[in-house]
Amino acid sequence: MSTSNDIIGKCRKNIRQRLPRPCLSDIDATVYTDPLEEFIIQATAAGCRIVKDRKKEDLDSIIKECYPDAKVIASALPEVKSATVNPDNIKKAQDLNGTDVGVIEGKFGVAENGAIWFPQEVKERAVDFISENIVALIDEDEIVSNMHQAYQKVTFNDYGYGVFIAGPSKTADIAQVLVMGAQAARSMTIVLLKS
Amino acid sequence: MSTSHSKLAKKFLENQQYADWHDSTFWGLRVKRDKMAAAVPEWEQLREKASQIKRHTLTNLDIYLQKFADAAEKNGVEVHWAKDAEEFNEIVYGILKDNNAKKMVKSKSMLTEECDMNPYLEARGIEVVETDLGERILQLAHQRPSHIVVPATHLTHDDVGELFEKELNTKKGDHDPTYLTYEARLSLRDEFLTADAGMTGANFGIAETGDIVVCTNEGNADMSTSVPDLQIAAIGLEKIIPDYECLAVFVRLLARSATGQPSTTYTSHFRKARPGAKKMHIVIVDNGRSEWLADEDHWETLKCMRCGACMNSCPVYRWSGGYSYSFFIPGPLGINLGMLHDPKKYSGNVSACTLCLGCQNVCPVKINLGEQIYKWRQTLDGLGVANPEKKMICKAMDYVFDNKSVYNTATSCAHIVNNLPSFMVNNGLNPWAYAHKMMKFPKKPFHKDMED
Amino acid sequence: MKVGLFIPCYVDAVFPKVGDACYRLLRHLGVDVTYPQGQTCCGQPMANAGFAKDSATLAKRYDDMFKGFDYVVAPSVSCTAFIRLQYPHILKDANHKCHIADNTLDMVEFLHDVLKVDSRLGKFPHKVSLHNSCHGVRELNLSSPGELMEPRFNKIKDLLQLVDGIEVVMPERADECCGFGGMFSIEELAVSKQMGEKKLARHMATGAEYITGADCSCLMHMAGIAAKQQTKPEIEFRHVIEILAEGL
Structure with missing residues (x-):
């Protein structure tokens, strides 16, 4: 088998000239005067339902209101009293299959695309994807305008995984018809927490 | 011709x-791409920066590859190097065998297509399941992708409906895309739950942190890697970029250019194996790429991010x-x-x-x-692969155009064609006549007019 | 200012009226224009087909013929673009100093950017669908390509507005190729025909009486298809310079 030296050496030999790294700090990135407003527009366009002006204490009633038939609710958040499964202490990821609602908390949102940053914080991150529906919490003050700001703000912990999620799983692979709920969550409700 | x-x-x-x-x-x-691009006032600036970042990275690729591999190894990831498709397939098979994995779910990777990985693994008893819906459809239909982002879009919903009736036992005659997508979801869910390994490609590799970044709309890369115990990522060596500051530029351009979305639904950043899971593997593939760096006319093709x-x-x-x-x-x-x-x-x-x-x-x-x-x-x-007829035409044109008198005679006599019977002009021997009615040549070419 | 008029081979043979219109318009505008005899082809057809080396003698001939002029102008965007962008490479490979590539302009560029014509021209009381030729759009910047997110402009349209009575309309997908592509139209018969038919249909859908543009080859392609299909209503083809010179 080849080694790093073989392949890196080949690259070194074939590089014809070294070009400098461009300056990126001068990008005139769009900044919104009201990032929250744009975030709501984009997240809605990405297929999310938005619940505004709420507190963490309201979570159980929001879940009931949005997903009245949900039986299996997975969350590691202490405020979710109605949780039936905790993704932090189940044995294996497969055990999360059949989850009706996964409740997860994001760190911040991005206005330009309606995405939310979720670093892994529980043992089985599958909860973010395997659940039929996702309820995502986000502090309404924690919205940045664009991905440049977002990547300055991302943090990782020892789990070594993070994901931006913009709405429910979707596909247009059959005849370019947009369908929500391909392999991961079929719906996503964003709860904007008032500080 | x-x-x-x-x-x-x-x-x-x-x-x-x-x-x-x-x-x-x-x-x-x-059209969707145009709409998205137009909504970003700094669009052209982003394209220029993206090009410059890629030019910089590719012309310093030896340094960035080393940095990427070092960072990944520090994260506890095992990094493999494949000089060609054959080595790549052997490495992947080796990892699966060592871990006693019999079934692998995978998200879309053009690199694995390039290397013909699936048939290689299948011949050695590994079950490979494509989990991107488009790729899954093609796998069931035994077809290759017709496009790199929307690989099965050449099929109509009736094509897919009939295929699913046969392969997934769906309701006869129900070819509604929503229904068909749901049936595929149910079937693939079983595959995710029972797979021993999950493989992804890579949209980007981050040199500074050793991260693999994968963009999907379906969430299938995450399903493939958050359920099975073993994770393998395959990356072409040109996909390495320096850091997150650079990544922001590409992520803003990628989905807007590809499908006209402001971002893909999932932009996933893999740094380490899951807790309790087996060691994560990254396979870096050359397969000709390092040679192309030396090609003055064509090295910039390596900038491509496959949108x-x-x-x-x-x-x-x-x-x-x-x-x-x-x-x-x-x-x-x-x-x-x-x-x-x-x-x-x-x-x-x-x-x-x-x-x-x-x-x-x-x-x-x-x-x-x-x-x-x-x-x-x-x-x-x-x-030695030029079309001989085309070559002959070019040589003939050259002869006519290089010789003023021949050219003058030819252009002055061209109008004679007008008077030939139609079957002699508008026929199968004259390729122009395939789509066109032969043009009417005027009596006098312009240069004759000017002479007179 | 001495200006040389380059009339490419197929314009010379098939569209002498276009050459005539160029000459008349330039004279009307007071330009000291000369048409040197002995011109043939710029070499583009061979180069685009993969035989750029064979174009070297033609490039040398062109360069020698026109090197004394301040500008060379031509009513064909793809020939102009080829001369401007490829001659420096072709002549370098042939060890011939290249004099005139940068000063070779399409007629539209010359009128719009050098002469900056803003006086009223003739009269053409017709509805005209404007055909943006690829090399005009993407190599000579005669108009802003729809793919780029830049301020919109169209120099051909600007010039046509100087003609009385004209109504200029754009087809849908204004910057989509008509499928001519030189040797492409011979080598890829089916796709070339398909693209030409679709482009023609989009021009026709505007309800225009004429299709105009800055490149005779695109017009020739679409005109040949229109004639073969016997499209109704009949639509006519005019090079943009013919319209600008109408009645002068």
Whole structure:
């Protein structure tokens, strides 16, 4: 088998000239005067339902209101009293299959695309994807305008995984018809927490 | 005077209703891309920065590859190096065998297509399940992708409906895309739950942190890697970029260019194996790429981030379909990549370009795709694959144009053609007559007028 | 200012009226224009087909013929673009100093950017669908390509507005190729025909009586298809310079 030296050496030999790294700090990135407003527009366009002006204490009633038939609710958040499964202490990821609602908390949102940053914080991150529906919490003050700001703000912990999620799983692979709920969550409700 | 592409394109166009649908479907993606790009005032600046970052990274690739591998190893990831497709397949098989994995779910990876990985693994008893819906459809239909981002879009919902009736036991006659997608979801869910390994490709590798970044809409890369115990990522060495500051530029361009979305639904960043899972593996693949760095005319093709915008924008692609190209990647990108991989084998695609150059303007990393096709054409004669008739025509033109008196006689006599009976002009021997009525030549060419 | 008029081979043979219109218009505008005899082809057809090396003698001939002029102007965007962008490479490979590539302009560029014509021209009381030729759009910047997110402009349209009575309309997908592509139209017969038919149909859908543009080859392609299909209503083709010179 080849080694790093073989392949890196080949690259070194074939590089014809070294070009400098461009300056990126001068990008005139769009900044919104009201990032929250744009975030709501984009997240809605990405297929999310938005619940505004709420507190963490309201979570159980929001879940009931949005997903009245949900039986299996997975969350590691202490405020979710109605949780039936905790993704932090189940044995294996497969055990999360059949989850009706996964409740997860994001760190911040991005206005330009309606995405939310979720670093892994529980043992089985599958909860973010395997659940039929996702309820995502986000502090309404924690919205940045664009991905440049977002990547300055991302943090990782020892789990070594993070994901931006913009709405429910979707596909247009059959005849370019947009369908929500391909392999991961079929719906996503964003709860904007008032500080 | 036909090429491999032109022959298949002609066949493609026999079904005009289907061709119209194909054109408008892919033009639709171009329109969505235009709308998204127009909504970003700094769009052209982003494209320029993206191009410069790629030019910088590629011309310092030795340094960044080392940095990437070091960072990944520090994260506890095992890094493998494959010089070609064969080594890649052997490495992947080796990892699966060592971990006693019999079934692998995988998200979409053009690199594994390039290396023909699935048949290799299947021949050795590994069950490979594609989990991107488009790729899954193709796997069940035993077809190859016709596009790099929307690989099964050449199939209609009826095609997929009939396939699923047979393969997934769906309701007879129900070809509703929502229903079919749901049935595929149920079937794939079982695969995720029972797989021993999960594989992804990589949209980006981050040198500074050793992260693999994967963008999907379906969430299948995450399902593939958050449930099974073993994770493998396959990455072409040109996909390495320096850091997150650079990543922001690409992530802003990628989905907007590809499907006209502001971002993909999932942008996933993999740094380590899951707690309790087996060791994570990254396989870095060369397969010719390091050689291309030395090619003055064509190295910039390595900037590509596989968004597919050049295909959607290319009228020749839209009117001939992915399967008219002999290389597994079609369109302007595929013409160029095919020539880089094996110019003799794939020269039949070089005709599939009017040199309209639209592809270069939609390319988010500003690859000069059309100009490169022009340059490839100049090499065909040297490779011994130039069309002899075309060569003869060019030599004849050269003779006429180089000789003033011959040219003057020819242009002055051209009007004689007007008086020939139509069957002698508008026939199968005159290729111009295939689409056109022969033009009327005036009695006097312009230069005669000026002389008089 | 001495200006040389280059009339490419197929314009010379098939569209002498276009050459005539160029000459008349330039004279009307007071330009010291000369048409040197002995012109043939710029070499583009061979180069685009993959035989750029064979174009070297033609490039030398062109360069020698026109090197004394301040500008060379031509009514053909793809020939102009080829001369401007490829001659420096072709002549370098042939060890011939290249004099005139940068000063070779399409007629539209010359009128719009050098002469900056803003006086009223003739009269053409017709509805005209404007054909943007690829090399005009993407190599000579005669108009802003629809793919680029830049301020919109169209120099051909600007010039046509100087003609009385004209109504200029754009087809849908204004910057999409008509499928001519030189040797492409011979080598990729089916796709070339398909693209030409679709482009023609979009021009026709505007309800225009004429299709105009800055490149005779695109017009020749679409006109040949229109004639073969016997499209109704009949639509006519005019090079943009013919319209600008109408009645002068």
